[in-house]
Amino acid sequence: MKKLLPVLVAVASVTFFAGTVLAQDVVRLGCSISLTGKLTYEGKATRDGYEFYKALINKKGGLNIGGRKYKVDIKYYDDETNVQTSTKLIEKLITEDKIDFILGPYGSGPSFATSAITEKYKKVTVLPMAASPEVFERGFKYMFGMIATTDVYLKDIFYLAAQQNPKPKTVAVLWKNDLANKGLADPVPRFCKDNGFDLIYNEKFSAGASDFSAELTVIKSKNPDIFAFLSQLEQFIMAVKQIKDMKINGKIIMNGIAVPQPDLVKSLGKDAEYMVGPTHWYRTFKYKDSLFGDSPNFVREFKQMFNYEPEYHSVGATAGIQALGIALEKAGVLDVEKVRNALATMNVNTFWGPIQFDEKGKIKGRTMPVGQILNGQFTLVYPPELAEAKLVWPKPAW
Amino acid sequence: MVILQNIINGLLIGGLYASVALGFSLVWGVMNVINLAHGAFIMIGAYVTFWIYYFFKCDPFVTIPFSMAFTFILGYLIQKYLINLVVKAQVFMVFILTFGIEIFLMNISNLICTADFRSVNPRYAGAGISLGGILIPYIRLAICFIALFLTYLLNLFLNKTKTGNAIKAASLDKEAAQLVGVHIGKIYTMTFALSAAFAGGAGSLIAMIVAISPYMGGTYTFKAALIACLGGLGSIPGVVAGGLVVGMAETMGSHFISPGYKEFIGFVLLVFILILRPEGIMGKKFFAEVKH
Numbered sequence: 001m002k003k004l005l006p007v008l009v010a011v012a013s014v015t016f017f018a019g020t021v022l023a024q025d026v027v028r029l030g031c032s033i034s035l036t037g038k039l040t041y042e043g044k045a046t047r048d049g050y051e052f053y054k055a056l057i058n059k060k061g062g063l064n065i066g067g068r069k070y071k072v073d074i075k076y077y078d079d080e081t082n083v084q085t086s087t088k089l090i091e092k093l094i095t096e097d098k099i100d101f102i103l104g105p106y107g108s109g110p111s112f113a114t115s116a117i118t119e120k121y122k123k124v125t126v127l128p129m130a131a132s133p134e135v136f137e138r139g140f141k142y143m144f145g146m147i148a149t150t151d152v153y154l155k156d157i158f159y160l161a162a163q164q165n166p167k168p169k170t171v172a173v174l175w176k177n178d179l180a181n182k183g184l185a186d187p188v189p190r191f192c193k194d195n196g197f198d199l200i201y202n203e204k205f206s207a208g209a210s211d212f213s214a215e216l217t218v219i220k221s222k223n224p225d226i227f228a229f230l231s232q233l234e235q236f237i238m239a240v241k242q243i244k245d246m247k248i249n250g251k252i253i254m255n256g257i258a259v260p261q262p263d264l265v266k267s268l269g270k271d272a273e274y275m276v277g278p279t280h281w282y283r284t285f286k287y288k289d290s291l292f293g294d295s296p297n298f299v300r301e302f303k304q305m306f307n308y309e310p311e312y313h314s315v316g317a318t319a320g321i322q323a324l325g326i327a328l329e330k331a332g333v334l335d336v337e338k339v340r341n342a343l344a345t346m347n348v349n350t351f352w353g354p355i356q357f358d359e360k361g362k363i364k365g366r367t368m369p370v371g372q373i374l375n376g377q378f379t380l381v382y383p384p385e386l387a388e389a390k391l392v393w394p395k396p397a398w
Numbered sequence: 399m400v401i402l403q404n405i406i407n408g409l410l411i412g413g414l415y416a417s418v419a420l421g422f423s424l425v426w427g428v429m430n431v432i433n434l435a436h437g438a439f440i441m442i443g444a445y446v447t448f449w450i451y452y453f454f455k456c457d458p459f460v461t462i463p464f465s466m467a468f469t470f471i472l473g474y475l476i477q478k479y480l481i482n483l484v485v486k487a488q489v490f491m492v493f494i495l496t497f498g499i500e501i502f503l504m505n506i507s508n509l510i511c512t513a514d515f516r517s518v519n520p521r522y523a524g525a526g527i528s529l530g531g532i533l534i535p536y537i538r539l540a541i542c543f544i545a546l547f548l549t550y551l552l553n554l555f556l557n558k559t560k561t562g563n564a565i566k567a568a569s570l571d572k573e574a575a576q577l578v579g580v581h582i583g584k585i586y587t588m589t590f591a592l593s594a595a596f597a598g599g600a601g602s603l604i605a606m607i608v609a610i611s612p613y614m615g616g617t618y619t620f621k622a623a624l625i626a627c628l629g630g631l632g633s634i635p636g637v638v639a640g641g642l643v644v645g646m647a648e649t650m651g652s653h654f655i656s657p658g659y660k661e662f663i664g665f666v667l668l669v670f671i672l673i674l675r676p677e678g679i680m681g682k683k684f685f686a687e688v689k690h
Binding site: 036037038040041044081174177203204205206208209210211212213214215217218221233234235237238241242244245246247263266267268269271398 | 399400403404407408410411504505508513514515516517519523524526533535537538607608609611612613614617648649650652653656657658659660661662
């Protein structure tokens with residue numbers, strides 16, 4: 001034992017000092033996100049966006065907070081695509097894991113629920129995938145949204161349709177009864193009025209629906225010029241198959257969420273052709289910053305890391321965590337109030353575009369460029385300064 | 399014209415619903431097992447069709463025997479080594495186990511196939527018959543016929559074969575069946591495997607009209623439960639009746655009330671039928687009485 005003692009002391013000392021020297025300051029972020037369940041695809045894309053920022057910032061030495069370098073660490077929990085689970089996990093992140101800065105989940109519904117918890121505990125949360133305006137109508141002070149809200153998603157598509165010749169006259173809209181798609185459908189009567197269209201069909205369907213033949217039969221009988229089917233990707237894939245079965249030949253067939261997602265074309269092949277939808281981000285965006293460079297560089301580096309091309313879920317998530325990172329550096333301390341104030345007064349230009357929040361926590365001035373599936377690719381057709389092609393109008397018949 | 403089209407739509411989707419509920423009703427009726435993993439077998443059947451279609455460019459209808467064979471084997475193994483452990487336990491235990499199996503199968507599929515949405519979109523998708531303005535898509539028509547044919551085959555099997563009669567005997571009176579030489583363990587395994595095979599077949603059919611993902615099954619488990627209760631547990635003609643009633647009720651409800659209440663209408667219908675006829679449309683006394 002006497003011989004062993006010095007060895008033990010030496011090992012303990014080396015371990016202690018090495019630990020002290022190597023110990024790195026870490027800023028801990030928390031996230032409850034859908035890694036299993038119905039929204040796995042969207043959840044993973046969002047998580048990859050966070051991870052991309054984490055990898056890049058840590059490679060550059062971390063965040064500079066008050067003159068010290070902090071590595072970024074993110075603690076994830078899987079909410080199993082269940083809003084109740086999501087709220088419980090956010091509470092766990094705050095109360096058990098003692099995390100002060102929360103990264104938002106995918107989707108308006110989960111964002112609506114989890115932000116109520118972060119607000120209760122006065123913790124900062126960025127919500128890169130919360131699009132419903134209702135999320136921002138509760139007077140909350142600690143949440144910050146990164147994307148345009150659903151009330152503007154379809155605005156430019158309707159405007160674009162009104163510029164076509166011959167001008168379309170009638171509109172049918174069939175929408176999924178959830179927070180995000182309700183937000184998309186609510187302003188459609190106003191868009192119709194503004195652009196001189198006649199809204200001839202406006203119905204919702206329940207979230208679990210898998211057959212739309214009855215609704216599409218009625219829509220076909222009304223023969224609308226513009227048809228908006230508003231849902232997430234899964235139901236839009238089913239709907240396009242049935243729209244083709246029923247030979248509904250709208251001059252524009254649009255969706256508010258799914259069109260930029262590569263799985264639409266992978267699933268439907270040529271049947272996805274000419275579908276129209278808005279996007280939060282596109283590879284022709286001309287914004288730049290020092291961390292990511294320009295949009296083509298972002299795409300290249302992201303693809304190197306994850307082996308697929310990012311679309312707006314990942315890119316928006318990266319922008320959200322980047323905004324939080326900038327606020328942490330600006331605040332100079334890991335103090336929730338100071339970081340919250342840094343976000344509230346933020347006015348910076350990033351690869352995502354200008355980031356500035358209004359008093360409700362919504363990002364200011366974001367519009368939704370319009371794209372169309374052309375030759376199997378989501379291609380921007382509006383606004384003209386970003387467009388890569390002209391809108392194919394009217395959509396060729398099935 | 400719109401109503402006529404919607405009647406046809408209701409019948410076409412009703413036929414598919416019948417095939418979705420077939421295996422679920424059989425297992426509940428014979429084994430008194432409420433199989434919450436039923437949707438997972440449908441999902442696996444859909445994936446078998448997708449992958450064969452994807453790799454071998456094979457017509458999706460040709461893949462049906464393969465998905466049925468695959469899910470038959472899977473169902474056989476799951477029954478023999480897992481469900482047999484709790485088949486005599488309380489209903490609640492069976493719930494927990496089958497729910498666990500469903501989660502396991504979903505997550506395994508997620509690992510192997512990823513969460514990307516897939517779709518089987520054959521060359522002839524969208525083609526159909528047009529009869530004076532009424533459109534009948536070929537795929538939906540074929541799906542409805544094949545679904546009803548599978549149901550007919552199962553009915554034939556139960557009524558005309560020795561094993562089928564043994565399954566029916568076990569569902570009527572387990573003890574009496576044992577007394578006349580029916581090996582209950584083997585019959586249960588066969589019943590569950592058959593149920594999984596028919597769920598796999600339904601999955602192959604569904605693959606052609608929906609988006610395939612590891613989490614697609616849950617919706618169909620609930621639909622199957624609704625149809626099985628409505629039609630009468632363990633009754634094959636009852637499943638067909640239940641499927642058609644639900645298909646028509648959803649379509650007509652969507653037409654006359656609102657698409658938003660489609661699923662609500664199905665469950666309201668269930669409540670009414672269970673009040674008026676607790677054994678279901680074609681259920682019989684002694685068949686599938688829930689034992690605690």
